[in-house]
Amino acid sequence: MSKEAKKFLITGNEAIAEAAIQAGCRFYAGYPITPQNEVPTYMSRRMPEVGGVFIQAESELAAINMVFGASAAGTRAMTSSSSPGISLKQEGISYLAGCQLPAVIVNIMRGGPGLGNIAPAQSDYFQATKGGGHGDYRCIVLAPSTVQEAVDLTALAFDLADKYRNPVIVLGDGMLGQMMEPVEKFKMPALPAGRQNLKCKTDKKLWELSGAKNRKPRIIRSLFLGEGVLENWNKALQNKYRKIESEEKRYEGFHLDDSKIILVAYGTMARVAKEAMREARSHGIKVGLIRPISLWPFPAEPFLKLSGKIKRFLVVEMSAGQMIEDVRLAVEGRAKVDFYGRTGGSIPSKEEILRQITLINK
Amino acid sequence: MPKIKINREKCKACYLCIAHCPKGLIVIDSELNKMGVKPVKFQKKKDVDCIGCAFCALVCPDCGIEVFK
């Protein structure tokens, strides 16, 4: 037997696309925007190979609404874009949430506001975690920090979307999307046959539109005009969100037992923060790291637990400070929370973070 | 002889059927329906019969008229 390599090199964007295919995604619609172009490019080649659908839409609005339709028809569906394009998709995301339809939306963030630039940024945290579109709704937000994790979280995103009938956002940035890293070989041939076709799905979707044959018509809607009806619908949504909050919080912690200073960072930023943590510890400064993986639901518990014990949280972001608001909420005023961030495509360096650590440690 | 059946509770009193009946056999009822409007009714005329053209039913936006032949 030939010795096969267990891992291979792939860009983050392509890895996300292939992971989606592996997860049974059979419908993709998107619109070109840098730095996520490798996703639609990959999908245009790959989808026909697995009997799926690829559409280059006329706009991000059209793309998200095609996904809306495909999802309503029962297929695992995805779209991807980058910050300005995600702004355009907010309408569709709100409707997905309102109609309780599953979908995966990939945002490979770039600098903003406006056209901004095409360099990596994390300035869409508010947009992703606090709603983005209109109405009281939430998206599950998963933030991978490596290409391998992008693969794993993309697969998880589809499962969570179906489980909760809710849109899930995979929130990466231009750095993660563009860079190549080794990932474990995909297991495509081992997929069960039923998932290879267009209508692949993990469970029976008893709400999907397929034609009212031998059953009553199904209606997918988010308009509720009767008195109190929308409030009841919203209550059901909120109950679902509470369930997600109790079951789907994810984070990774480093040196949480003995640290005086805890860095907080997600995605690409967490990689740099981890380096800074290692270096600080090599100098004898007890620094730890919390890396939220689910940005919503935000993993608040470790923050509250550590609040009495540590000197300071230092939130590091590729933004002017967005996740820091959730950290502040999580510590309930019981700990000091500092911030260091850069915007416009600049990434806080290890040295810059170390400088902040030294200042705090004085 | 053809015949029409008007569902007076579905009638919103747009009177398109009256306008289109070639024989003038549909008129406004003097009694209100549950919606509080005066619905239409079939009014027999001497020597004039319904011809079953279904114009009334075709123009009725509320599926309120059935035609029998």
Added chain:
Amino acid sequence: MKKNKQKFFSRPESMYDRLTHYCPGCGHGIIHRLICEAVDELKIREKVIAIAPVGCAVLAYDYWDFDCIEAAHGRALAVATGIKRVRPENIVFTYQGDGDLAAIGTAETIHTANRGENLTVIFVNNAVYGMTGGQMAPTTLLGQKTATTPRGRDNKNEGFPLKISEMLAILDGVKYVERVSVSSPQEIIKAKKAVKQAFQNQVDGLGFSLVEVLSSCPTYWGMKPKQAMDWIKEVMAKRFPLGRLK
């Protein structure tokens, strides 16, 4: 003898026996019925997936006995594309007003048509925004008074009535475009034929088919229902000529 009388005309089976929310004399009720008649005659009810627009007709699913989904304003054809591509064996149609199809959804309309998606579009043109209170539509006629053109539509400020069906007819991806009206029994019979054709085309896999139906909005035209129907015939159909465009 009396007992043997056959039902010659009645509510189509796939239309619920329900009072609609539409105003007296509104054309939507007629068009809803024509769709159901076509669906019943083609025996496709169990395959139909309808896309309801934003506008007065958003509640169309309250009257139709088949699967239905709401689309965001203007996005009906993007949603239809998603559904039809996933379920090509189903019969997918959109029901859209002039604002939905020819203003906010113009891009979706043109590109779905241009892709030649095998879909049926029922485009209801009543030259006004009904649900929001009678504002100007892209198809509002010059000189027509609406809530937002109180002095009448003036092309210097509001541009011209948009002939989107003519625009669509020139696209390579489009199979069938016809403009009909519900202004009289005779026109309604023609409209029914066109609606049925548009569904038949999809059944036959022929591609994008659109029927524009000139319809009335007595409420926001400030007319009595009959007067509104006459206005379609005498004024509207002059600007939007009836007949097959492709």
